[in-house]
Amino acid sequence: MADQGRKFAPLTIEEQGSVAVGGTVLTTPGTYDNNNPTAVGQTFHGDHLYAFYQIPQDSKALPIVMLHGAYQSARSWETTPDGREGFQTIFLRRGYPVYLVDQPRRGRAGNSTVATTVEPTPFDQLFFDQFRLGKWPDYFDNVQFDRKPETLDQFLRSVTPNTGPFDAGMISDAMAALFDKTGPAILFSHSQAGGPGWLTAIKSTNVKGIVAFEPGSGFIFPESELPEEMPSAAGSLKPEAVPLADFERLTGIPIIIYYGDNFPVEPTKERGQDNWRVRLAMARLWVEAINKHGGDAQLVHLPDIDIRGNTHFLMSDLNNIEIADQVSKFLSDKKLD
Amino acid sequence: MADQGRKFAPLTIEEQGSVAVGGTVLTTPGTYDNNNPTAVGQTFHGDHLYAFYQIPQDSKALPIVMLHGAYQSARSWETTPDGREGFQTIFLRRGYPVYLVDQPRRGRAGNSTVATTVEPTPFDQLFFDQFRLGKWPDYFDNVQFDRKPETLDQFLRSVTPNTGPFDAGMISDAMAALFDKTGPAILFSHSQAGGPGWLTAIKSTNVKGIVAFEPGSGFIFPESELPEEMPSAAGSLKPEAVPLADFERLTGIPIIIYYGDNFPVEPTKERGQDNWRVRLAMARLWVEAINKHGGDAQLVHLPDIDIRGNTHFLMSDLNNIEIADQVSKFLSDKKLD
Numbered sequence: 291m292a293d294q295g296r297k298f299a300p301l302t303i304e305e306q307g308s309v310a311v312g313g314t315v316l317t318t319p320g321t322y323d324n325n326n327p328t329a330v331g332q333t334f335h336g337d338h339l340y341a342f343y344q345i346p347q348d349s350k351a352l353p354i355v356m357l358h359g360a361y362q363s364a365r366s367w368e369t370t371p372d373g374r375e376g377f378q379t380i381f382l383r384r385g386y387p388v389y390l391v392d393q394p395r396r397g398r399a400g401n402s403t404v405a406t407t408v409e410p411t412p413f414d415q416l417f418f419d420q421f422r423l424g425k426w427p428d429y430f431d432n433v434q435f436d437r438k439p440e441t442l443d444q445f446l447r448s449v450t451p452n453t454g455p456f457d458a459g460m461i462s463d464a465m466a467a468l469f470d471k472t473g474p475a476i477l478f479s480h481s482q483a484g485g486p487g488w489l490t491a492i493k494s495t496n497v498k499g500i501v502a503f504e505p506g507s508g509f510i511f512p513e514s515e516l517p518e519e520m521p522s523a524a525g526s527l528k529p530e531a532v533p534l535a536d537f538e539r540l541t542g543i544p545i546i547i548y549y550g551d552n553f554p555v556e557p558t559k560e561r562g563q564d565n566w567r568v569r570l571a572m573a574r575l576w577v578e579a580i581n582k583h584g585g586d587a588q589l590v591h592l593p594d595i596d597i598r599g600n601t602h603f604l605m606s607d608l609n610n611i612e613i614a615d616q617v618s619k620f621l622s623d624k625k626l627d
Numbered sequence: 628m629a630d631q632g633r634k635f636a637p638l639t640i641e642e643q644g645s646v647a648v649g650g651t652v653l654t655t656p657g658t659y660d661n662n663n664p665t666a667v668g669q670t671f672h673g674d675h676l677y678a679f680y681q682i683p684q685d686s687k688a689l690p691i692v693m694l695h696g697a698y699q700s701a702r703s704w705e706t707t708p709d710g711r712e713g714f715q716t717i718f719l720r721r722g723y724p725v726y727l728v729d730q731p732r733r734g735r736a737g738n739s740t741v742a743t744t745v746e747p748t749p750f751d752q753l754f755f756d757q758f759r760l761g762k763w764p765d766y767f768d769n770v771q772f773d774r775k776p777e778t779l780d781q782f783l784r785s786v787t788p789n790t791g792p793f794d795a796g797m798i799s800d801a802m803a804a805l806f807d808k809t810g811p812a813i814l815f816s817h818s819q820a821g822g823p824g825w826l827t828a829i830k831s832t833n834v835k836g837i838v839a840f841e842p843g844s845g846f847i848f849p850e851s852e853l854p855e856e857m858p859s860a861a862g863s864l865k866p867e868a869v870p871l872a873d874f875e876r877l878t879g880i881p882i883i884i885y886y887g888d889n890f891p892v893e894p895t896k897e898r899g900q901d902n903w904r905v906r907l908a909m910a911r912l913w914v915e916a917i918n919k920h921g922g923d924a925q926l927v928h929l930p931d932i933d934i935r936g937n938t939h940f941l942m943s944d945l946n947n948i949e950i951a952d953q954v955s956k957f958l959s960d961k962k963l964d
Binding site: 301302303304306307308309310313316318322324325326327329331332333334335336340342347363365368369373375376381387396397398399400401402403404405406407408410411412413414415416419422425426442444446447449450451453454457463487523559560561562596616 | 706867
């Protein structure tokens with residue numbers, strides 16, 4: 291670890307720490323017997339999120355709150371699998387306060403009010419394909435992912451399980467409570483966090499902009515404008531209905547969505563890739579709908595601007611500085627910096 | 628959060644990041660079918676630890692590796708429940724590189740090779756008693772714990788469950804692998820981490836000193852010198868046998884153990900307190916055994932040096948700067964700084 295980051299100037303951190311936000315309390319009726327403890331009369335705190343934050347010296351006004359995707363934690367935004375700086379430290383260097391979230395029922399926010407079973411389900415090869423490193427066991431020729439075995443090992447060890455059922459409404463409740471604490475801030479979402487991200491912006495006017503990296507589910511549309519679901523080799527992608535008034539709350543903030551490379555143009559049997567063909571298509575309809583309602587959304591398919599080889603993990607790919615530069619330009623264009 | 632730490636000078640961080648260390652890989656036999664994925668031919672990476680590290684500018688030679696206790700994560704060492712800086716940032720300010728660990732099957736290292744069920748077991752009142760905040764619902768008169776309800780809420784939300792069975796051998800294997808990466812370093816352990824901490828020092832000569840905060844279990848003795856188990860109102864505390872050669876590996880490094888306040892002197896029916904009476908007694912026998920074999924161990928029961936009111940969480944109590952000063956003096960006395 292001693293060789294990482296040394297080429298950079300030191301970080302000057304004004305303040306850092308962590309906090310639990312949101313959540314609920316379960317209470318078992320009765321009177322607690324201190325010297326014969328049972329569930330009776332005891333409480334349980336759960337369904338909160340956990341956030342670690344760092345505020346650099348002379349920081350910009352708007353913090354960035356980063357929310358991970360499925361099977362991941364705040365780890366997604368830290369050191370890259372090949373040991374370079376991730377978006378946490380890159381955006382600290384660019385002057386933004388950064389909040390890294392473990393969503394409710396994940397990572398350090400593991401206390402769930404609903405029980406679940408955690409099993410060692412072998413998904414490594416599915417992840418390799420679905421996160422577009424390549425088609426197992428082969429990497430895509432242009433993939434922006436280091437080929438050293440230890441890099442793949444680190445990538446696969448960033449996976450961590452749900453400790454309770456995924457609940458986008460609950461996650462966005464806790465996220466909205468976090469934005470109450472941060473004040474006006476920018477939201478970065480990755481993959482499965484796309485959906486909870488939109489819901490957070492509906493629930494909190496402190497969300498001043500959204501940068502969504504490869505949103506994979508939770509595409510919400512007005513009830514009366516729901517597009518057809520989209521079948522793919524990885525299953526059918528269903529849009530989700532919300533009241534028009536909620537949808538229109540997303541039209542007041544700048545939103546940008548990024549997708550990487552190696553998406554098929556036509557339907558294909560290649561499950562890992564076809565999964566993303568429909569997500570990109572649905573995201574295009576979503577951006578159209580936001581803008582039709584007077585919003586300010588854009589979608590950048592990176593190969594269209596000649597940025598090639600990106601996996602599902604844009605923030606930790608070999609060219610993540612180039613991706614960060616794209617994001618910085620967006621934040622600057624929208625006066626969010 | 629904006630009011631925390633502002634009274635301090637900024638931190639200058641040379642390098643920060645995170646890494647997964649140790650662990651194993653499960654493999655399901657067969658050939659993976661990319662377009663009809665099942666368990667067949669897939670692998671699962673689990674049982675690694677997760678560590679977040681920060682290296683301050685002009686740092687001291689020996690990093691500090693901090694390992695949390697039961698139901699906790701690295702969160703234990705971060706911001707205190709009442710919002711002050713914890714040992715992570717306090718010891719960074721004192722010039723030590725700091726590594727915060729989520730042990731295998733906990734927090735961000737949630738992938739377990741053994742399945743488990745996670746349930747919302749209500750333990751808040753038991754924790755209040757057992758972590759010696761007081762006797763629920765009353766705080767001890769002298770307790771070094773802020774009485775604001777939101778402080779207790781933060782404290783209880785630092786709890787996060789096991790995502791697999793606790794395994795001291797597996798945890799210490801991963802910890803020894805971490806010390807291989809850090810090089811010579813100091814180990815801080817809390818509560819249940821006491822046992823895995825001793826085992827880590829047996830497995831890695833890079834452990835140059837141990838500061839154990841309220842070790843609660845895993846007291847290891849030479850097979851031929853096993854003391855009697857010690858009954859208490861919270862159950863019987865059993866010492867654990869290891870080969871003499873392993874035990875003697877602990878006699879080459881300085882070790883200090885700290886315990887806080889509100890321990891009963893005589894056996895009592897008060898379960899939360901009596902639990903610690905026997906742990907303190909067993910720790911005294913353990914220190915005697917280490918020193919009898921030529922080691923350098925000491926036990927500090929804080930009330931004996933007139934430091935009063937400490938809970939089980941010495942590192943985040945209201946007087947945690949005073950506790951940190953005690954630790955700094957030990958590290959200085961033992962040339963570990």
